Amino acid sequence: MSARSNILNKLRAGLAGTTPRPDDFDEGLVTTPWQYAAEDRITRLRTLMEAVHTEVHQVTSAQWPAKVQELLESRGLGNLLYAPGTGHGRQLAVHWQRSCAKVQLMVYDRPIEEWKDELFWKVDASITGTVGGIAATGSLVLWPDRHEPRLMSLLPPLHIALLKASKVEDNLYGMMQKHNWSAGLPTNLLLVSGPSKTADIEQVLAYGAHGPKELVVLILEDA
Amino acid sequence: MSQRIPIKELTDSFRGRAVGALADDQLRTNFRVAMDSLMKKRADAFPDEDEREGLRELGNHIKARALSRLPDLLEQLEAKLTDNGVKVHWAETTEEANRIVHSIIEAKKGAQVVKGKSMVSEEMEMNDYLAERNIECLESDMGEYIVQLDGEKPSHIIMPAIHKNRFQVSKLFHDKLGVEETEDVNELIQIGRRTLRQKFLEADVGVSGVNFAIAETGTLLLVENEGNGRMSTTAPPVHIAVTGIEKVVENLRDVVPLLSLLTRSALGQPITTYVNMISGPRKADELDGPEEVHLVLLDNGRSGAFADAQLRQTLNCIRCGACMNHCPVYTRVGGHTYGEVYPGPIGKIITPHMVGLHKVPDHPSASSLCGACGEVCPVKIPIPEMLQRLRQENVKSPAEQPKVKDGGAKYSRKERAIWRFWARLNTSPVFYRLFLWGATRLRKLAPKNVGPWTENHSAPVPARRSLHDLAKAHLNQGDR
Known part of the structure; x- marks a missing residue:
């Protein structure tokens, strides 16, 4: 007998004569306490994210590339990993050319195995899009794909995320239902709610444990 | 004279390690500070009691359904x-x-x-x-x-x-x-x-x-x-x-x-x-x-716990650690005293299924049954109830077919005989009166040394007159 059948048989024997419990999921319990007026949604998200050391800026969809440039230059950073195959990537590239920005643009265009060392140690910052935000917990939803792979939002010490104001939902349950997540998830879906942190030594909070030391969120107010 | 066995001979047991941990001031401070802070953080995160209780109930139902x-x-x-x-x-x-x-x-x-x-x-x-x-x-x-x-x-x-x-x-x-x-x-x-x-x-x-x-x-x-x-x-x-x-x-x-x-x-x-x-x-x-x-x-061992409808609730656990943060025993003795992977209240109810009660015979009784763990458990595992159940399984005789791995690890014929005698003494009026008569008159002969109890307490001595006797006298006075 295989381990699989032994385990399943034991479990089935334990359930002999019982019926499954009904599904009495009460969605009100995970939605009602977490609903916000449209004008409070962004404030809530911002407050929660700032409470865990996230830098948040509200900008327009025309201005944000200049803001990115300013963020990088003020920190004296040398390069930025971006995705030229996305709409926001193209917009960034256009701005970079026009403004003759000095910060070098880098592209995640080959499998990780081909440039692991460089990606782990040499990239200063990255910029990615998000598919939305969650006001209740102050979270970003990242849906990594070919253009913006999983590690793009994890390895660089500074991660800049673009969030369209219209894509902020009240709570996780609403986000899940609205976008019908149960019908199909990507290989890796992420909720990100701040820069990497730990409190493993004396419960003293320290940022920049293994992931980004800084998270900057640019909320595009007119998008 | 103390009957305490030297610590070094006991460090393989929960008791022995507890004695060591309790004497370690640094360890106790580290845990006290951390647990106080974690308790406060949890309380602050659930400002609305109704919301919290509704969510715990839902959490319990989801796990029970699964x-x-x-x-x-x-x-x-x-x-x-x-x-x-x-x-x-x-x-x-x-x-x-x-x-x-x-x-x-x-x-x-x-x-x-x-x-x-x-x-x-x-x-x-x-x-x-x-x-x-x-x-x-x-x-x-x-x-x-x-x-x-x-x-x-x-x-x-x-x-x-x-x-x-x-x-x-x-x-x-x-x-x-x-x-x-x-x-x-x-x-x-x-x-x-x-x-x-x-x-x-x-x-x-x-x-x-x-x-x-x-x-x-x-x-x-x-x-x-x-x-x-x-x-x-x-x-x-x-x-x-x-x-x-x-x-x-x-x-x-x-x-x-x-x-x-x-x-x-x-x-x-x-x-x-x-x-x-x-x-x-x-x-x-x-x-x-x-x-x-x-x-x-x-x-x-999980399927072993699963086989019993009551003990199955152990498997609701989502490993949050709140039970240990709120446990007065854990806070004082620390996690290593438990000697196993899962410490604290959840450790006490899950470990016996994994390693058997022979290896952790003291686990079910290392609790004051204060109930804090059960009150904070986010999926409402009735931990104190489970501890009591494990205490029973721990002392079952082989004939009583204990349901937990290595159940009956603490079964002792002598102890069982003493309890049987004690029960008989207290349920038979004749024996009880006889015992009372003897205990009040021979009180000077009560033992001075009653195991671990007398290490920190004075030995119990029967009163000169029993409560029964005093009550009777009192009632007779009232009649007059």
């Missing part, structure tokens, strides 16, 4: 994960689970493994198993890394190094990594970051645990703050997740309340920095993520 269909859900999970390209393995014992993990690593000729936090891998003692086979298995959670560096085991399931302070960590890093001593926690964390980042880069295989396995979508959900879990499950070419069979939930939406209960109960956070939902290996057009993802489903 357990009521557990074999079906495990099959559904397996089918979905297989569709998604994840390979599912089953293991009845920790030995079997280790063999599976080892064979996956060996097939890839792997020599370096980096591990995200996983209590199940602690159950398996995976690090030692792999080390014996010349495979380095490095912990990457900061707390776990510190503990591993010092050759220790975690003392708390959420905060593995909570028993150490910054000076102890600083000294450890200095001794083992050759860095300058520093009392700056930020600097200590940066030392860990630099050291481990190179390890993430080099690792052939990443190992992690699982917080929730979602049958509906075939998804493994992991929560964490550091990013080491994302690193371990994303950077190496192979990811192996190990988990207990009780971690499966039916639907994706079920994780919404469970996630909220978990992070608020554990750390007082509305959510962890990262919620990492893995539904498959790297696809052909993707540029990173592991090429292979494996899930090892481990039983290790």
Whole structure:
């Protein structure tokens, strides 16, 4: 007998004569306490994210590339990993050319195995899009794909995320239902709610444990 | 004269280790401070009592529903994960689970493994198993890394190094990594970051645990703050997740309340920095993520607990640690006193199913039954009730067929005979009067030394006149 059948048989024997419990999921319990007026949604998200050391800026969809440039230059950073195959990537590239920005643009265009060392140690910052935000917990939803792979939002010490104001939902349950997540998830879906942190030594909070030391969120107010 | 046995002869037992821990001022301070802070954080995270209680009830129902269909859900999970390209393995014992993990690593000729936090891998003692086979298995959670560096085991399931302070960590890093001593926690964390980042880069295989396995979508959900879990499950070419069979939930939406209960109960956070939902290996057009993802489903005694409807509730546990944070015993004796992977109240009710009561005979009784653990449990496991049940199973005779692994570990014929005699004495009026007559008159002969009781208390001496006698006299007076 295989381990699989032994385990399943034991479990089935334990359930002999019982019926499954009904599904009495009460969605009100995970939605009602977490609903916000449209004008409070962004404030809530911002407050929660700032409470865990996230830098948040509200900008327009025309201005944000200049803001990115300013963020990088003020920190004296040398390069930025971006995705030229996305709409926001193209917009960034256009701005970079026009403004003759000095910060070098880098592209995640080959499998990780081909440039692991460089990606782990040499990239200063990255910029990615998000598919939305969650006001209740102050979270970003990242849906990594070919253009913006999983590690793009994890390895660089500074991660800049673009969030369209219209894509902020009240709570996780609403986000899940609205976008019908149960019908199909990507290989890796992420909720990100701040820069990497730990409190493993004396419960003293320290940022920049293994992931980004800084998270900057640019909320595009007119998008 | 004390009858206490010297500590060094007792350190293999809970009692012996407790005596040592209670005498360690530094350890007690470290735990007291940490537990007070964790209790406050949890309280602050649940400001609305109605909301909290509603959510706990829902959490309980979700887990109970999942357990009521557990074999079906495990099959559904397996089918979905297989569709998604994840390979599912089953293991009845920790030995079997280790063999599976080892064979996956060996097939890839792997020599370096980096591990995200996983209590199940602690159950398996995976690090030692792999080390014996010349495979380095490095912990990457900061707390776990510190503990591993010092050759220790975690003392708390959420905060593995909570028993150490910054000076102890600083000294450890200095001794083992050759860095300058520093009392700056930020600097200590940066030392860990630099050291481990190179390890993430080099690792052939990443190992992690699982917080929730979602049958509906075939998804493994992991929560964490550091990013080491994302690193371990994303950077190496192979990811192996190990988990207990009780971690499966039916639907994706079920994780919404469970996630909220978990992070608020554990750390007082509305959510962890990262919620990492893995539904498959790297696809052909993707540029990173592991090429292979494996899930090892481990039983290790869980099906034994499952067999009994009452004890089955143990498997509701979502490993938040709130029960230990609120436990007066845990706070005083610390996690290592329990001598097993899972300390505190949850450890006391889950460990007997894994290792048997012979190995942890004191676990069910190392509690004052104050009830705090049951009150804070986010999925409403009636822990005090379970402890009482385990106490009964612990003293059952073989004829009474105890239901827990190695049940009857504390069964003693002598004790049973004494209790039988005591019951007879108190239920038979003739015997009782006779005993009372004797006890009040021969009170001077009461023993001066009554085992551990008299180490800290004066010996009990029967009164000159019994309550029965006094009451009778009083009533007679009233009649007059």
